[in-house]
Each structure stands twice: as C-alpha cells, then as structure tokens.
C-alpha cells in the first residue's frame with residue numbers, strides 16, 4: 009500500500025493538498041457541477057485563475073457546498089492567479105478583491121502571479137502586438153502580492169511560470185517568501201532539475217498540464233500524450249489502473265502537487281484514485297525515460313517580452 013502523503017507542508021507552516029482540481033477551459037456551464045462533485049468525492053484543492061473566466065461559477069459551487077454544511081471553508085484550499093494586465097502594484101489588491109467577490113470568499117488560500125511578464129491594462133486580456141506589453145517589474149508586482157497577505161486577503165502567495173533567475177530575484181528581494189512555484193510537469197516534460205531547484209529553496213512545486221492536456225491545443229511539434237503510450241497502458245494493467253492514473257501516480261512520486269483538470273465525473277474520480285498503489289522502480293524509470301523537454305503551455309507568442317521566462 010502506498011504511503012504517499014495527501015498534503016505537503018509549505019514554508020509558512022500551512023499545508024496544501026497534493027491533488028487539486030484544475031479548471032482551465034472548464035466552461036461556465038460545466039465547472040459548477042465539476043467542482044461540487046470533486047469536493048463530494050474528496051478533492052480539497054481547487055485551482056482557478058482570473059484569466060479562466062470561471063471564478064463566478066466556481067463561487068456558486070462553493071456557496072452550495074458550504075450551505076450543505078458537510079465541508080467547511082477551512083477544509084478547502086482555493087487558489088487563483090493575478091493576470092498579466094494587472095502587474096502594477098496598485099492593481100494587485102483590487103484584483104484579488106475582485107476574484108474574492110467572484111469566488112464568494114473572504115480569503116484565498118493561495119494567490120499566484122500567473123506569469124512573470126505583464127501586459128498593458130487596456131490590452132486585456134491578451135495583446136495583439138508588442139506595443140501592448142508592459143515593462144512593470146515583477147518585483148513591484150510581488151510587493152502588491154505581499155500587501156494581499158498583510159491585509160489577510162490570502163494566506164499564502166506564490167509564483168507561476170517563473171524561471172530560475174526570476175525566482176531567485178524574488179527570493180533575494182522579498183519580505184514574504186513565495187510558498188509555491190506552479191509550472192508544467194508531465195512525463196514529456198519532467199523538469200527534474202527545476203523541481204530540485206525549487207525544493208532546495210523550500211518551495212513546493214505544483215504541476216500543471218499533468219496529463220499533457222490530452223487532445224487539446226498544443227504548441228506545434230508536440231509529441232503524442234503519454235497516456236496513449238502502449239507501455240504505460242501495460243504498466244497500468246499490472247495494477248488495474250488506467251494510463252492517466254499511472255501518469256498522475258508517477259508525478260506524485262516526484263514529491264510535487266498536481267492539478268489535473270476534468271469536467272467528466274468518471275475522470276474526476278479516476279484522477280484521485282491514485283493513493284492505493286505503488287509503481288515499481290522499473291516503471292518509474294520507464295516514465296522518466298519519456299522526457300523530451302516539450303511544453304504544452306509556453307505562451308511562445310510573447311517570447312520577445314523582456315520578462316518572458318523560457
């Protein structure tokens with residue numbers, strides 16, 4: 009039987025559930041039921057973002073959940089993210105307050121800077137050309153994030169899609185340390201050095217696109233999804249598990265948190281049933297060997313921005 013922990017301790021003493029429900033591209037008409045079902049079957053961590061445009065529907069789900077009374081606010085770990093148009097320090101607290109009002113919450117568990125690069129406010133949400141880039145330094149943004157903690161609007165703050173130099177620059181200049189770095193990790197992009205780099209700095213990693221966004225939009229040239237790999241299917245058969253469960257279990261073995269997205273009840277359930285088996289060293293070695301350093305989510309159209317991370 010697996011002895012995997014269901015939570016990780018953060019560097020501020022709080023804890024984060026190792027598996028959360030992702031909600032990017034979860035449409036308004038499906039996300040409410042997905043969140044309610046996920047919480048009903050045991051998920052305690054929900055990942056969203058202002059950019060996903062579904063905070064209001066997630067807020068409605070949370071309202072229903074708390075009204076029912078079986079799960080309380082303090083039992084859940086709710087994450088949202090500051091979008092790139094709002095990197096000016098003066099915008100950070102107001103944007104968090106706006107997200108809280110959509111989510112119908114008094115406080116957040118974790119607020120992340122979604123990307124290190126900013127856009128001008130009036131090019132919302134995505135610029136058409138580089139004239140719409142803003143050169144606000146993410147250190148200024150971070151000061152706004154720290155204000156969010158001081159005002160008790162969020163318990164923790166963190167980063168997403170920052171590179172090593174950017175992360176170290178924040179650590180060198182911050183008053184409140186980031187607890188999390190959220191970035192892409194999956195067998196096609198195993199990021200082992202980067203995970204170690206974060207762990208060495210006492211920063212927990214959250215893996216997005218853990219299932220390589222099966223069947224959805226990808227950067228050109230992206231390899232086939234690992235869940236379609238014949239050997240991964242074989243590995244799953246040994247344990248009576250699906251390829252997606254093998255992949256998610258592998259990611260947990262790296263000592264990171266994961267946020268697979270689904271709006272399909274059977275898959276939401278499947279994705280959390282990964283704590284009752286162990287992969288052999290040989291299986292883990294095979295999954296490690298699949299690394300190709302490909303990214304599903306690179307935002308490569310902004311690579312000429314001075315703070316583009318990759």
Ligand SMILES: NC(=O)c1ccc[n+]([C@@H]2O[C@H](COP(=O)([O-])OP(=O)(O)OC[C@H]3O[C@@H](n4cnc5c(N)ncnc54)[C@H](OP(=O)(O)O)[C@@H]3O)[C@@H](O)[C@H]2O)c1
Pocket residue numbers: 029030031032033055056122168169190191215216217218219220221222223224252253267268269270271272275276278279305
């Ligand atoms: N910080 C960032 O910049 C960033 C970037 C990307 C993502 N994220 C976060 O990370 C979350 C996860 O990443 P993602 O949504 O891009 O990709 P993902 O979780 O790797 O893949 C989601 C896709 O896989 C399908 N799926 C889920 N479980 C499955 C299963 N057991 N078997 C087969 N297919 C399955 C889903 O379909 P159905 O929904 O139709 O079931 C959906 O099409 C996001 O939702 C978001 O919360 C953050």
